[in-house]
Structure formats: structure tokens, C-alpha cells
Amino acid sequence: MKQLFLYGLALVLMASCTAPTENQPKAPLIQKSELKLTSDLMTPEVLWSFGRISDVQVSPDGKQILYGVTYPSIAQNKSNRELFVMNADGSNKMQITKTPFSEFNAVWNNVGDRILYLSPEIGSMQIWSMNTDGTDKKQVSNLEDDVTNFIISPDGSKILFTKDVQIDKTTADLYPDLDKADGRVITDLMYRHWDTWEDGAYSHIFTASFNGNSVSDAKDIMPGEPYDTPLIPFGGIEEICWAPDSKQIAYTCKKLKGKEYSLSTNSDVYLYNSESGETKNLTEGMLGYDRAPFFSPDGTKMYWLSMARGGFEADKERLFQLDFATGTKTYLTEQFDYSPLSLVWADNGENLYFVAGVMATFQIYKMNVATREIKPVTEGLHDYHTVTVAGDRLIGERVSIAKPAEIYSINPENGETTELTFENKHLLDQLTMPTVEKRWIKTTDNKDMLVWVIYPPHFDATKKYPAILYCEGGPQSPLSQFWSYRWNFSQMASNGYIIVAPSRRGVTTMGQEWTDQISKDNSGQAMQDLLRAIDVMKEEPFIDKNRLGAIGASFGGFSVNWLAGNHQGRFKAFITHCGVFNSEMEYLTTEEMFFDTWEKGGAPWEEDNKVAMKSYAGSPHKFVKNWDTPIMVIHGEHDYRIPYTQGLAAFNTAQLMGIPSKLLFFPSETHWVLKPQNGILWQREFKSWLDQWLKEPQTK
Numbered sequence: 001m002k003q004l005f006l007y008g009l010a011l012v013l014m015a016s017c018t019a020p021t022e023n024q025p026k027a028p029l030i031q032k033s034e035l036k037l038t039s040d041l042m043t044p045e046v047l048w049s050f051g052r053i054s055d056v057q058v059s060p061d062g063k064q065i066l067y068g069v070t071y072p073s074i075a076q077n078k079s080n081r082e083l084f085v086m087n088a089d090g091s092n093k094m095q096i097t098k099t100p101f102s103e104f105n106a107v108w109n110n111v112g113d114r115i116l117y118l119s120p121e122i123g124s125m126q127i128w129s130m131n132t133d134g135t136d137k138k139q140v141s142n143l144e145d146d147v148t149n150f151i152i153s154p155d156g157s158k159i160l161f162t163k164d165v166q167i168d169k170t171t172a173d174l175y176p177d178l179d180k181a182d183g184r185v186i187t188d189l190m191y192r193h194w195d196t197w198e199d200g201a202y203s204h205i206f207t208a209s210f211n212g213n214s215v216s217d218a219k220d221i222m223p224g225e226p227y228d229t230p231l232i233p234f235g236g237i238e239e240i241c242w243a244p245d246s247k248q249i250a251y252t253c254k255k256l257k258g259k260e261y262s263l264s265t266n267s268d269v270y271l272y273n274s275e276s277g278e279t280k281n282l283t284e285g286m287l288g289y290d291r292a293p294f295f296s297p298d299g300t301k302m303y304w305l306s307m308a309r310g311g312f313e314a315d316k317e318r319l320f321q322l323d324f325a326t327g328t329k330t331y332l333t334e335q336f337d338y339s340p341l342s343l344v345w346a347d348n349g350e351n352l353y354f355v356a357g358v359m360a361t362f363q364i365y366k367m368n369v370a371t372r373e374i375k376p377v378t379e380g381l382h383d384y385h386t387v388t389v390a391g392d393r394l395i396g397e398r399v400s401i402a403k404p405a406e407i408y409s410i411n412p413e414n415g416e417t418t419e420l421t422f423e424n425k426h427l428l429d430q431l432t433m434p435t436v437e438k439r440w441i442k443t444t445d446n447k448d449m450l451v452w453v454i455y456p457p458h459f460d461a462t463k464k465y466p467a468i469l470y471c472e473g474g475p476q477s478p479l480s481q482f483w484s485y486r487w488n489f490s491q492m493a494s495n496g497y498i499i500v501a502p503s504r505r506g507v508t509t510m511g512q513e514w515t516d517q518i519s520k521d522n523s524g525q526a527m528q529d530l531l532r533a534i535d536v537m538k539e540e541p542f543i544d545k546n547r548l549g550a551i552g553a554s555f556g557g558f559s560v561n562w563l564a565g566n567h568q569g570r571f572k573a574f575i576t577h578c579g580v581f582n583s584e585m586e587y588l589t590t591e592e593m594f595f596d597t598w599e600k601g602g603a604p605w606e607e608d609n610k611v612a613m614k615s616y617a618g619s620p621h622k623f624v625k626n627w628d629t630p631i632m633v634i635h636g637e638h639d640y641r642i643p644y645t646q647g648l649a650a651f652n653t654a655q656l657m658g659i660p661s662k663l664l665f666f667p668s669e670t671h672w673v674l675k676p677q678n679g680i681l682w683q684r685e686f687k688s689w690l691d692q693w694l695k696e697p698q699t700k
Contacts, residue, residue: 565623
């Protein structure tokens with residue numbers, strides 16, 4: 001149930017690449033919204049009008065920035081992504097594409113005079129090239145299948161790309177005479193994953209010659225292997241890289257199948273030599289996730305992120321170094337209790353910049369590789385998603401609870417920032433946004449817990465407001481300054497609520513010990529942390545303690561389902577999205593079996609396993625006899641992580657017990673809600689349910 005930020009391909013999935021048929025009118029091109037507001041309060045329609053910046057790329061000379069913006073259309077119920085270029089100081093901003101094709105994976109060529117990108121313009125996803133001003137578009141690849149990622153080699157003579165290769169036989173292969181049969185023949189686990197069914201096709205890396213205009217002589221470097229790279233479903237191009245000599249490729253892969261795959265997090269970093277054709281496992285014996293490799297500028301060393309504990313997806317990500325000459329592996333961030341990401345060289349191999357979540361925000365840090373000294377570059381109430389170098393400045397994509405993503409220039413010496421893009425200024429200037437306060441609250445076991453408190457626009461401390469306890473998912477995920485298009489704190493507060501968002505046990509960015517304390521104790525201290533946060537905050541004179549609600553998704557949905565049976569009358573309304581209701585059944589129907597095996601401590605039939613038995617005794621369905629409070633249940637039919645029957649069970653239970661309840665069900669959505677009109681529906685029903693029970697006179 002780990003929540004992760006989704007970019008790139010996930011954004012493209014929101015878009016329709018289907019061209020209109022001959023008899024079908026051409027839909028208007030989806031572009032930047034010029035919405036004129038009649039109120040200064042954010043609404044779902046405004047939320048779904050923001051442009052969504054992603055994939056920031058600095059030119060080789062550090063003087064220009066390439067990026068993409070995704071524009072949703074509520075009317076067309078899809079999105080479109082366009083490409084932009086600007087100078088590194090934000091000047092001379094140009095939109096260099098204006099098509100309905102959602103271009104993505106855009107990068108500079110080696111000398112910076114052309115831009116390569118992926119587009120489905122001809123009906124399949126292929127590599128294209130254009131001048132830096134968007135002129136002279138040329139199709140570079142003409143492959144039989146869709147290209148999903150690509151990287152140009154450092155010397156510019158080669159290109160690697162990924163595409164799906166059919167390896168396993170399908171039902172149609174087994175029974176070619178049954179061409180209309182849609183049954184699946186399943187003999188092993190991992191037959192579905194997060195939001196897709198296994199189809200026997202695997203993402204492979206291909207290498208090809210590249211002359212700047214076309215690719216040729218494509219070669220699969222994983223022939224016949226039934227494995228994916230990047231890792232499915234969240235891995236991206238950061239899991240594959242060229243060596244500086246353009247002769248070797250390092251990539252991440254979990255070379256396991258079926259039941260073994262479902263029980264393991266043991267991905268490894270492999271090194272492929274294009275001259276010999278040999279592939280080596282560089283992290284053999286390291287049993288947790290090993291991923292995101294990159295080389296030193298001189299190619300003598302490789303670096304990657306590694307988790308120590310196999311079977312645990314939320315372990316600390318450790319930065320490792322491999323010296324090719326000696327074979328020595330060195331753990332570089334042992335004294336840093338947080339997980340680095342988005343690592344980039346500051347110079348010729350002496351220093352690294354990276355992003356890390358520390359105390360509920362994501363900041364930029366600088367590390368001297370030789371001394372291992374780590375210093376913060378930025379601070380403040382915001383989250384950086386990425387960092388890269390542009391001359392003597394840093395470029396970062398940044399969000400906050402009160403502001404969607406924009407691109408910033410950062411002074412690496414003092415952390416001072418300058419906004420460059422102002423993509424959403426025209427909307428933000430029309431809005432009064434909520435204010436955010438950082439509080440520390442003592443837990444029931446006398447620990448300090450960080451709590452975000454988000455106040456409505458035009459907050460008046462002399463009035464009383466209804467309040468919502470937000471229950472974070474994960475269970476190990478950051479409750480940071482994130483900006484979400486569903487669980488958006490600014491939207492919730494703009495509905496007239498005070499939001500209380502505690503970093504309860506298990507939340508990341510608070511140190512690994514804090515993160516670890518939820519495993520094998522999902523219904524224990526973490527639940528007490530949630531209750532403690534609302535108990536402290538409800539004593540504030542501006543909160544009406546008789547109008548409290550609790551909301552959450554994924555593990556947050558588990559939390560709400562558990563609170564529904566254990567809240568002792570604190571709350572007047574609940575909303576649970578894609579939440580676990582029956583932990584025993586969830587163990588038996590989820591896909592990555594390692595997750596619940598780790599979190600619960602074992603299987604529900606292990607009656608002699610005291611840890612596991614304690615975990616399952618805390619399942620929310622064990623406390624339904626205490627349910628007495630209105631609850632809305634939300635679920636997507638294609639959620640294979642927490643199958644939708646969990647949501648149906650919670651709703652059916654409430655109905656049978658005569659508890660006011662509502663089911664919001666999305667037949668086309670997954671663990672997330674990605675389509676614009678479904679997103680609007682979600683927000684409207686979310687507000688309507690809370691308003692009914694927390695703002696209108698109680699009918700109970």
C-alpha cells in the first residue's frame with residue numbers, strides 16, 4: 001500500500017492517443033486552462049485546471065531547461081502533455097509542441113542542438129527528434145512495438161530503449177482455435193500486479209546504433225528472459241544507465257518469477273557489456289531492493305541505492321559505492337538516517353547533490369563522497385521532487401501543501417530560490433490558499449510527533465470549525481508537503497475544514513526507527529498516535545469537538561476502518577478509500593505477498609505464530625460490533641493491491657448494521673483515481689458526505 005508519486009508514463013495514461021475517426025468531429029486541442037474564477041476558494045474544477053509540470057532536463061551547456069506540462073480537460077475526460085524550453089534563468093519561455101499526442105521522455109541530445117522525445121503520433125509510441133525551438137520534427141525510430149523509455153549513450157553513437165517482449169504463452173497461443181476466448185490459465189502467483197494482469201510480455205532493454213536521425217541494428221540484451229526492467233509498476237528510466245565509455249549498461253531487475261517474485265524484494269543491479277555480450281550481477285547476496293545505478297564521471301566506480309532487509313519495501317535506502325578495480329563495496333550514508341533520491345553529480349566526482357525526506361519535508365542535500373559529509377542546501381515548508389545542475393545554480397521541481405509543482409533555481413551556497421516557471425500563477429493569483437502550521441504533539445508513549453495543521457482560507461480563530469483527522473497511507477510513506485490531485489489538503493481546507501495530519505508511527509522521513517515501529521503492530525501504537533493527535537487538537541477553541549471526521553486511503557483506509565470500531569464516539573463521519581477491512585482475506589488476495597508477510601509477521605493460518613496472530617486480531621472487521629457512525633466507502637474495480645471486495649465488505653457491513661453509509665465505486669479506476677471527471681466526482685462526493693454529517697444538523 002505504499003504511496004508513491006507517479007509521473008511520466010502514468011501521466012500519459014491519463015491521455016487518449018486515439019485519433020478521431022473520419023465521421024467523428026475533432027476535439028479541441030487540450031491546452032492551458034484560462035479559467036476565470038468567481039470565488040477565491042479552490043474548487044475541484046480549479047484543482048483539475050492546474051498545469052502539471054514534470055521531467056525537468058537541463059541542456060548539456062547548462063543554459064536551457066526542457067520540461068513538460070500536462071493539461072487535464074474535464075470536458076474531454078483526458079489530458080494532454082506539451083513540451084517547453086526556457087533559459088536557465090526562466091527567460092525566453094517557449095512551448096515547442098502543440099499537438100494532441102502527449103509527448104514525453106524528452107531529452108537533449110549530446111551536443112544540445114536537438115531534442116529527442118517519445119510520441120504516439122503515427123499510432124505507436126516511437127522516438128522523434130526536433131530542433132530546440134520545436135521545428136524540423138523527424139521520426140527517429142520505426143519499431144514494431146511501442147517504445148517505453150530511451151537513453152542516448154554518452155558518446156552519442158548508440159541508444160538504449162525499452163519495449164515489451166512477449167515471452168510467456170498466452171491462452172491464444174495454447175488454444176489458437178479459441179480466438180474469442182478471454183479466459184486466463186494461471187498456474188503460479190503474480191498473475192496480477194497493482195493495476196494490471198500478467199500478459200506474458202516483459203519490458204526488455206534494447207541497444208541500437210544511432211546516427212542522430214535514425215536507429216538501426218536493435219538488439220535485445222535480455223533475450224528470452226521473463227523479467228522486467230525497469231521494475232514494475234513504479235520503476236522508471238532512473239533504473240537504467242550508460243557507463244561513461246558507452247560500452248556498458250547498468251540496470252535494475254528482479255530476476256524472479258511467480259511465487260518467488262511475490263515473496264521477495266530482492267532486485268539486483270546488473271552490468272551488461274556491449275562488446276562481450278556478458279551480463280554480471282553486481283549486487284548478488286544483497287537481499288533487499290537494489291536499484292537506481294549510476295556511474296562516477298570517470299567510470300571507475302558505480303553507485304546505487306540498496307535496502308538491507310529482504311522482504312521489507314520501506315527499509316532505509318542506503319547509498320553504496322562499488323570500486324571496479326578492487327571490487328570493494330562501501331556504504332556511504334551510514335551516518336545519515338534518511339533515504340536519498342534523485343542523485344546527481346555536482347562536479348567531476350567529488351560531490352553529489354540529492355533530495356531526501358527529513359522531518360516531513362523533502363530538501364536538497366550536498367554530500368562529499370570522500371569524507372561522506374552531508375550538508376543541507378535548502379530548508380522550508382516544501383518538497384523538492386528532483387534536483388539537477390545548471391552551471392553554478394541548481395534546478396529543482398518543488399511543491400508544497402498550498403502550491404502545485406513549479407521549477408525553481410537554487411543557489412547551492414545559501415539555498416536561496418527563484419521561481420522560474422509560474423505555470424499556475426494565473427490561477428493562484430485568483431485564490432486565497434489555506435495556511436499550514438507545523439506542530440509537535442506528545443504521543444501516549446511520550447514521543448514527539450510532528451503534525452501538520454491546515455487552516456481554511458480566511459481562517460478566523462474566534463469561530464469554531466469542523467475538523468478532519470487525515471490518516472496517512474503506506475503504512476510507510478511520507479506525510480510531507482506533498483501536493484495531490486485527490487488527497488489535496490488545500491482543497492479539503494477550502495471546503496471549510498481544519499485538517500489534522502499526524503506523522504504517526506510508520507510514516508517515513510522521521511528516521512528509520514520511527515518507520516519500523518508500525519510493522520507487526522499495524523493496529524497498535526500508530527492508531528493511538530492518530531487518536532492522540534485529534535484529542536489534543538480538538539481542545540483548541542476554534543475546533544468544534546462535536547464535528548470531527550476521519551479520512552484516509554490505502555493503509556489510511558485500514559486506519560479509518562479500525563477507528564470506526566475503536567473511536568469511543570469521537571467522530572461523526574468517516575471516509576475510507578481502498579482500505580483493508582479484513583486483514584486475513586487481504587493477505588490471501590493481494591499480489592506482493594512479501595508485503596503482508598512482513599507487516600503482519602506471517603500468514604493467518606500460523607496459529608503458533610504469536611506475532612502474526614496479534615496482527616490479525618487487530619483487523620478492522622474484528623470490531624464491527626462497535627460500528628455506529630456514518631461511513632462512506634470508495635474503491636476502484638482495478639485495484640489489485642487491495643482488491644475492491646474489501647470495500648464492498650465494509651459497505652455491506654455498514655448497510656446490514658443499519659449504519660448510514662455510501663459506496664462510491666469506480667469500475668475503470670485502480671488504487672488511484674486518474675480520469676478528470678472521476679476526480680471531480682470523487683471531490684464532490686467527498687465534500688458532500690462530510691458536509692452532510694459535520695456541517696448540517698445531525699440526524700442520528
